[in-house]
Amino acid sequence: MPRIVKLNDRIQYLQVSYEPLSADVVTVRGDSAWWIFDVGACDMAVDFINALPRNPANDDAVPLKKNIVISHFHRDHLLNVVRHCNGEVSLDFDTLYVGSHASKVVGEISGHEKITVSSPLSFDDGMHIEILPIPNSHAKGSLILVVDDFVFLGDATYPMVGHGEPDVYNVQILEQQIKMLKSLTASRFCLSHKRGLVRDKSSVIQFLESVLARRQKNENYIVA
Ligand SMILES: [Zn+2]
DSSP: OOOEOOOOOOOOOOOOOTTBBBBEEEEEEOSSSEEEEEOOSSSSHHHHTTTSSSOOTTTTOOOOOEEHHHHHHOOHHHHHHHHHHHSSOOOOSSEEOOOHHHHHHHHHOOTTEEOOOOSOEESSSEEEEEEEEEEOOTTTEEEEEETEEEEEEEESSBOOOOTTTEEEEEHHHHHHHHHHHHHOOOOOEEETTTTTOEEHHHHHHHHHHHHTOOOOOOOOOEEE
16 A cells, blocks of 8 residues: 655655556645645545645645646656546646656646746745756656755656666766766655655765666667
8 A cells, every 4th residue: 555654844755556556746845835746647646636735724824836746757657647637537736847758748738837847947935946857868858856955856867668678778868867966965865666765865876876887888878
């Protein structure tokens, strides 16, 4: 059974679940909005997002908006937005932030604002929030979400899935990714689909560097 895990007073996530495969859904309570990273593919994820209260405890306060950020276009991360567009489920949200490829998959979306992110965005919402495109081998147009000391990476540190062929990293892209990740000041790296989600920045970078160290001369790809 999926579990809801609290990372601190403002951040929690619904753990990955299976049948259908549904990625972790992270929710962050800002001062003006909920920031939701990925929407999963199962009904429980829809209920989890819809149950986030828009009315803060203080009645004078402005109701919270709900902003969704999609890490990448794979269905275990995105499907509930597509189901919402099809009328299959009703997902409660205002603004959708997507990368270039996920934007094409979602298409036109009525009644909501859709923002296609191609360069870094940052927000001050009681916490420091950034939405950043990231070089990665896994999925075109992937985005990551930075919240204070946390970085939610989705599947961006994973290889390109080979579907029968080996899974691979692109050498140049991996170099760019390591450089970018090193430049981040946040230290808690959260990888989708992993038990425990939160990793140390250094251990994630160390792992990626160990992959890069296996590169062969004149080869563009490294088998994962
Ligand atoms: Zn993926």
